[in-house]
Amino acid sequence: MSYSLLDVGSFQKGLQHKPDFVGVDSGGLDLGPLYLGAEREHGPWEWYERNLEVVIEATRRQRIPLVIGNAGGNGTGGQVDRTLESVRLISAKKSLHLKVVTIHADVSPDFLRMKTREGKVFPLGLDGPLDEETISKTAKTTAMMGPEPIMESLKMGADVVLAGRCCDDAIFAAPLIMGGIDRGIAHHVGKVLECASLCATPTSLEHTIVATASTNHFEVEPASPEFECKTASVAAHAMYERDNPFIQRGPGGLLDLSKTQYEQITPRRVRVSGSRFREDKTYRVKVEGAALVGYRAVDLKGIRDPNTIAQMDEILGRIRGLMAERLLPLVGDVKYEVYFHVYGRDAVMGPLEPLRDAVPHEVALVIEVLAPSRDLALQISSFLGHQLSHLPYKGRKATAGNLAYLVDPHPFDAGPAYRFTIDHLVALDSPVECFRTTLTNF
Amino acid sequence: MTHRLGDVVKVLRSKNAGAFAVTVDIFFHDRKTYDAFKRSEILTVDTLTRLYMLEPKDVRGIHWFDEVNAVKATIKRRKSCGEPGDSDALAAQQYFPLWYLEVPPEVVAGSD
Numbered sequence: 001m002s003y004s005l006l007d008v009g010s011f012q013k014g015l016q017h018k019p020d021f022v023g024v025d026s027g028g029l030d031l032g033p034l035y036l037g038a039e040r041e042h043g044p045w046e047w048y049e050r051n052l053e054v055v056i057e058a059t060r061r062q063r064i065p066l067v068i069g070n071a072g073g074n075g076t077g078g079q080v081d082r083t084l085e086s087v088r089l090i091s092a093k094k095s096l097h098l099k100v101v102t103i104h105a106d107v108s109p110d111f112l113r114m115k116t117r118e119g120k121v122f123p124l125g126l127d128g129p130l131d132e133e134t135i136s137k138t139a140k141t142t143a144m145m146g147p148e149p150i151m152e153s154l155k156m157g158a159d160v161v162l163a164g165r166c167c168d169d170a171i172f173a174a175p176l177i178m179g180g181i182d183r184g185i186a187h188h189v190g191k192v193l194e195c196a197s198l199c200a201t202p203t204s205l206e207h208t209i210v211a212t213a214s215t216n217h218f219e220v221e222p223a224s225p226e227f228e229c230k231t232a233s234v235a236a237h238a239m240y241e242r243d244n245p246f247i248q249r250g251p252g253g254l255l256d257l258s259k260t261q262y263e264q265i266t267p268r269r270v271r272v273s274g275s276r277f278r279e280d281k282t283y284r285v286k287v288e289g290a291a292l293v294g295y296r297a298v299d300l301k302g303i304r305d306p307n308t309i310a311q312m313d314e315i316l317g318r319i320r321g322l323m324a325e326r327l328l329p330l331v332g333d334v335k336y337e338v339y340f341h342v343y344g345r346d347a348v349m350g351p352l353e354p355l356r357d358a359v360p361h362e363v364a365l366v367i368e369v370l371a372p373s374r375d376l377a378l379q380i381s382s383f384l385g386h387q388l389s390h391l392p393y394k395g396r397k398a399t400a401g402n403l404a405y406l407v408d409p410h411p412f413d414a415g416p417a418y419r420f421t422i423d424h425l426v427a428l429d430s431p432v433e434c435f436r437t438t439l440t441n442f
Numbered sequence: 443m444t445h446r447l448g449d450v451v452k453v454l455r456s457k458n459a460g461a462f463a464v465t466v467d468i469f470f471h472d473r474k475t476y477d478a479f480k481r482s483e484i485l486t487v488d489t490l491t492r493l494y495m496l497e498p499k500d501v502r503g504i505h506w507f508d509e510v511n512a513v514k515a516t517i518k519r520r521k522s523c524g525e526p527g528d529s530d531a532l533a534a535q536q537y538f539p540l541w542y543l544e545v546p547p548e549v550v551a552g553s554d
Contacts (some may be wrong), residue, residue, distance in 0.1 A: 030458055032524015032531045125522075223547035223551040236510045240465050243459040243516040245507050264510070288461075296526065339527040348535050350520065352494060354542045419525045420461050 001024040002073040003043030004028035006051045006267045007206045007224070014208035014223035015058055019260035020179070021065045022055060023171040025194050027073040029288060030241070035074045037139040037290030037418035042073040048385070053094070056087065056160060060096050065154055067161045067171050075165035076142055077106040083162050083442065086310040091442035098160055101153035104436040105142045105164030107287060109135050111434060115426050116331030124286060138421045142287035146251030147186070148431035150174035156439055164435075167250050167287070168194035183214045189218050191248065192237055192272070200227040206407045217273035220264060229270045231262035252431060253279040282427045285434075290420030297377035299385050299411035302404035307395045309363055315393055316340050322387055327380060334372060336380055341366040365403070367411065374413055381411035448541030450475070450550045456536040459516055461523040463502055464533040466540060469512040471551040476547035477512035490517055491538035
């Protein structure tokens with residue numbers, strides 16, 4: 001919801017099904033560590049507020065709870081708070097009385113130190129235990145909640161739940177588990193609904209999807225008549241952005257889809273059964289952290305000359321050599337990184353490019369520099385652009401310059417850069433241990 | 443005539459599966475071509491280590507999903523998502539090594 005414009009017509013059609021609740025996933029961390037570390041938005045906040053207004057107004061009209069997960073895009077504390085402020089403005093504008101429960105999922109360095117001491121931190125995407133250096137350099141860490149903190153918020157009587165970082169399935173599983181639905185079914189509903197009509201055909205992230213859950217199965221259909229759910233499209237969604245289509249691990253257990261059955265009930269509606277949730281002995285959540293690693297300058301230069309393109313690697317190698325030598329007095333022993341991305345040749349695939357030897361007639365050279373300060377990143381990038389522009393090479397005819405400049409200013413300041421530093425599992429004493437719920441009445 | 447995987451399948455896509463893995467999904471047009479591809483044993487850990495320049499331990503899994511005529515392969519990301527130097531933050535364009543994989547004629551829909 002934080003980077004697309006909800007299709008309002010489709011949403012209204014969904015509401016005609018008289019749902020017991022509405023769930024929305026606002027994002028996640030797919031776009032990278034900057035969004036976590038710097039708490040950056042995924043898309044225009046105006047779009048997000050417009051989507052919020054639509055869903056809040058409608059759920060209040062029908063007097064049903066609204067659960068929003070990964071509030072603000074990534075579900076960091078700052079983004080949950082900013083979303084709460086937007087909800088306050090909407091409640092004032094629309095004269096709505098709202099009980100809002102926020103769930104903060106940020107975890108502190110001290111929490112991580114304590115869990116490390118207790119031996120309750122385990123490697124996941126990143127190896128090793130969490131050492132003090134990693135913990136102290138990390139700018140922001142969030143834990144990914146399961147359904148339990150959302151269930152707690154709903155029990156507090158929330159009209160609107162603004163959950164921080166959370167598993168996308170938990171948004172939908174929480175109210176279903178409270179309603180007595182089997183956990184395997186509840187979580188699978190969440191997995192299918194988390195990307196709206198992406199489980200339908202054609203696919204869409206902006207069109208509403210409707211699920212009806214019973215104790216041991218659920219049925220799913222798109223709200224808009226131009227979309228259809230097919231057994232293949234619903235089953236295939238189990239593959240989307242997951243490492244394994246049959247076993248999906250989450251807080252407190254795993255969802256086993258190996259025995260799941262998909263049945264076509266109507267041309268647009270699919271019944272799903274047989275999904276199982278297997279509880280773990282210890283309740284573990286994923287924690288994710290990102291650290292500031294410097295500032296980036298980016299420059300884009302066009303190259304059309306076939307002689308330059310033919311000698312690209314040699315030219316870039318020479319520039320690296322010049323850089324090491326000429327920049328030494330300027331940077332000393334300060335560490336910096338330079339990446340040359342040759343678009344038109346292999347920028348996207350890097351060394352894996354199968355057509356690496358095909359000779360393009362034009363390329364874009366993107367120079368990416370990472371340095372400890374904005375100023376130094378810009379200086380290094382300027383040096384490289386200037387040197388490249390005037391570097392002599394074999395067979396050179398264009399003695400007035402080797403590069404076509406596109407952007408002004410060049411290079412441009414691409415701001416702070418982050419890296420994921422924490423991607424671990426933490427064992428919790430209870431499923432709500434590190435999640436803080438707060439009730440606000442508007 | 444040689445047939446390339448990217449030309450004969452219904453869907454060939456890649457995406458992040460978390461910040462440290464790329465997952466590639468291949469959907470076939472029908473059961474017949476899917477079965478032919480599965481039987482051909484072209485897609486193996488060896489194939490992935492060669493095409494993606496990986497160690498065998500970096501291949502996280504190959505999952506055959508018969509019900510939807512699809513196979514999923516999950517491998518280690520070259521760089522973690524969005525870090526400096528990463529040129530595909532969502533890993534949405536990392537399926538090309540497989541695109542050019544040569545497949546037998548039985549994998550082509552309507553081949554008989």
